[in-house]
Amino acid sequence: EVQLVESGGGLVQPGGSLRLSCAASGFTVSSNYMSWVRQAPGKGLEWVSVIYSGGSTYYADSVKGRFTISRDNSKNTLYLQMNSLRAEDTAVYYCAREPAYCGGDCYFDYWGQGTLVTVSS
């Protein structure tokens, strides 16, 4: 059974850093495109970043240069390193998986339950 479990959220001051984790089971993260998607309180979904199965990474303009997506194949875990955090980064952060047969231009078939990041002094 495919499962995605996020952790690492919490309260952080503006300018601070946080690392989110997404532990995967039931499949191998390195075989799929994996993304982070966030949702600010009361707002819609916003895509944050993707890591391709081949290792290429891409970011939304709103986080480029501040966030880094990565994975640890030995731990089958996806990460999001968030630096220089701002109030507008406050959101629930979801990790999401694309099916392995896709090569981009695809959908998310599994989502984690989300982890809340609050940036406030």
Add this chain to the structure above:
Amino acid sequence: SYVLTQPPSVSVAPGKTARITCGGNNIGSKSVHWYQQKPGQAPVLVIYYDSDRPSGIPERFSGSNSGNTATLTISRVEAGDEADYYCQVWDSSSDHPGVVFGGGTKLTVL
């Protein structure tokens, strides 16, 4: 960057048909996917590749995509269909590809 436009809200009586639109420039040339999100829960895929239904999604959910508009249609609406719905595409038109979501539509069952 590519923009998807959804109506903020749609209201429908039980048993009737709800249509939620997703507008984008020549969206008919892209693959559109739809998600349902209920309060406090993660999104759930309800339609992929314009009109395909994942297993477990009722046949009442259908999709279409042509020209500048994609549409999610929910037939015989039930109270349990009340949720936010989001359309999604991949935008590979620039040198930094990424996922684009519509702003979301809140479906209210009267």
